[in-house]
Amino acid sequence: MSIEITEKCINCGACELECPNQAIYEGGKKWRMSDGTSLKKNEILDPTIFQEPKKKDIYFIVSEKCTECVGFYEEPQCIIVCPVQCCIPDTKNYENKKDLLKKKNFLHGNLS
Numbered sequence: 174m175s176i177e178i179t180e181k182c183i184n185c186g187a188c189e190l191e192c193p194n195q196a197i198y199e200g201g202k203k204w205r206m207s208d209g210t211s212l213k214k215n216e217i218l219d220p221t222i223f224q225e226p227k228k229k230d231i232y233f234i235v236s237e238k239c240t241e242c243v244g245f246y247e248e249p250q251c252i253i254v255c256p257v258q259c260c261i262p263d264t265k266n267y268e269n270k271k272d273l274l275k276k277k278n279f280l281h282g283n284l285s
């Protein structure tokens with residue numbers, strides 16, 4: 174499953190720097206699937222289109238890009254670095270390890 178950020182976030186920005194998928198954005202920022210990934214525009218999808226922010230006032234995680242750090246690290250890096258423990262498993266977006274690896278390969282091709 175992906176990770177989500179709770180209302181306890183103090184907007185320190187530490188997690189954003191650690192995410193290997195650039196799945197974490199500051200509140201109010203637009204995001205793109207192509208940010209920090211190797212996704213390119215093709216006939217079926219355009220990952221360079223800016224999407225509306227998921228949160229206005231606190232940092233948010235784009236579940237479509239979060240792989241729980243699978244393929245890069247043993248543990249979710251945002252959970253490790255967050256000083257106020259507000260990065261938690263998002264139970265609404267359950268994915269097993271195989272799905273997460275598939276997502277990582279989709280986002281980055283064969284790069285690791």
Ligand code: SF4
Pocket residue numbers: 175176191192193194195196197234238239240241242243249250251252
């Ligand atoms: Fe990014 Fe990893 Fe946190 Fe997901 S778990 S948001 S991939 S740092």
Ligand code: SF4
Pocket residue numbers: 178181182183184185186187188189232254255256257258259260
């Ligand atoms: Fe918010 Fe924690 Fe990320 Fe800091 S590390 S921006 S407190 S979620």
